[in-house]
Amino acid sequence: MTQAIIDHGAAREKLESAISAAKADGFRPRHAKSNAISDVMLGRHLTYRYILLTNLLAKATNGRAHGLALQAGADLDGAFDSRSLCHKVVVDFDRDPNQLAGKLGRSNEPYLNKPARYTALTHENAVRRGYDRSILEKCIDILGGLRDAADAESALIDAIYFTLQRESLVGEAAELDGDATLHKVLTKFVSAAVAQSCEGESCAIVTGLAFFLLGRGTGRDFEVKVHPVNQAGSSSNEVLDVDVLTDETLAYAAEVKDKEFNANDVGHAAAKSAAAGLxxxxxxxxxxxxxAARGAEYVDRVADEKNVRVSFVDVEQFFAMCAGLAPSDVSADDVWAFVDAAMMKARVKDATQAHILGAARFAGLVSGED
Known part of the structure; x- marks a missing residue:
């Protein structure tokens, strides 16, 4: 089986041209499978969005590329490295506010997810039944039926057109005048952010931001790690939902709960903290x-059973305390850079990114209309 080489420079030019075409006044989707393309690009499965757009780009750049290939070692004529093309070209365009503006999903490494780990898209790929299976089948139908580079380019432009209909997940910090103004904006932002749980992701991001401001306020070089919700402890490098390190040593850890908790939740967090040496x-x-008031009944038990101290605190109060200690030279750029990076590292859902960005726009932390 022969491989197809995808020139990344040529792919960049092709993608930029396709984006311009999709943004042109009066453009309307015209590919024969535009309905299926719409279903994938406007759907909720992030990985298949990236795969479809990337493989359309590959075929549009080099007509010898096989539309269904994911790895250069696939048993297909025209196999190519789809992951490399996505991570080195598509991701850059997705993060650029003047190109795709995060509307594809703002994932740094979308091919780390299971659907992209196969050598090719096939009907035998393991996938959840129902919606996920239907999206896989549509990708196979679209990519497997491509005739040539021109056909792929037409489909690519349609895919970009539908992508641009999605809500942008890219924000730019606003220019604020004075420390007091930023404090007022942050208070409003946090209140709006935690108004929706987003399955606990909102509170986790806000807690991480609180530690970031605490570090700046105390002059300590904090490395704040906000872990994916419900996955803390899954790695030897993770303790609780938010871990704070100084000089690569764990200094603080926080369990974040935006749903009812019980003794087992508290005990599990205490055991993890004790095992980590905290x-x-x-x-x-x-x-x-x-x-937080409900947590008082667990304090003595944790101290006696796990020999650790636990401090229960409500998320907005914790943030207010840490924000009050932040130095006057903290800028909106600093804050939004942390929030933006934390959301990426915590791999929050698209809906959470959209909500947090909306809260930031509402509060005036980032520019643009809510």
């Missing part, structure tokens, strides 16, 4: 939990 940890309570 003498204390924070249990941050979101609006949909019972609140």
């Amino acid at each position: 003498g204390s940890f924070y249990f941050v309570c979101g609006p949909r939990s019972q609140g």
Whole structure:
């Protein structure tokens, strides 16, 4: 089987041209399979969005590329490295506010997800039944039926057109006048952010931001790690939902709950903290939990059973305390850069990114209309 080489420079030019075509006044989708393309690009499965657009780009750049290939080692004539093309070309365009503006999904490494780990798209790929299966089948139908580079380019422009209908996930920090103004904006932002749980992701991001401001306020070089919700502890490098390191040493850890919690939740966090060598940890309570006051009944038990201290605190109060200690030289750019990076590293859902960005626009932290 022969491989197809995709010139990344040529692919960049092709993608830029296709984006311009999709943005042209009066453009309307015209590919024979535009309905299926719309279903994928406007759908909720991030990985297949990236795969479809990337493989259309590959075929449009080099007509010898096989539309269904994911890896150069696939048993297909025209196999190519789809992952490399996506990560080195498509991701850059997705993060550019003047190109795709994050509307594809703003994932740094979309091919790390299971659907992209096969050598090719096939009907035998393991995928959840129902919606995910239907999206896979549509990708196979679209990519497997491509005739040539021109056909692929037509489909690519349609895919970009539908992508641009999605909500942007890219924001730019606003220019604010004075420290007091930023504090007022941050208070409004946090209140709006935690108004929606987003399955606990909103409170986790806000908790991470609180630690970031605490580090700046105390003059300590904090490395704040916000982990994917419900996955803390899945790696030896993770303890709780938010870990704070100084000089690569764990200094603080916080369990974040935006739903009702019980003794097992508290005990599990205490055990993880003790195993990591911490003498204390924070249990941050979101609006949909019972609140920090409810945690008092667990304090003695944790101290006696796990020999660690636990501090229960409501998320907005914790943020207010840390924000009050932040130095006057913290800027909106600093804050939004942290939030933006934290959302990426925590791999929050598209809906969460959209909500956090909307809260930031509402509060005036980033430019643009809500």
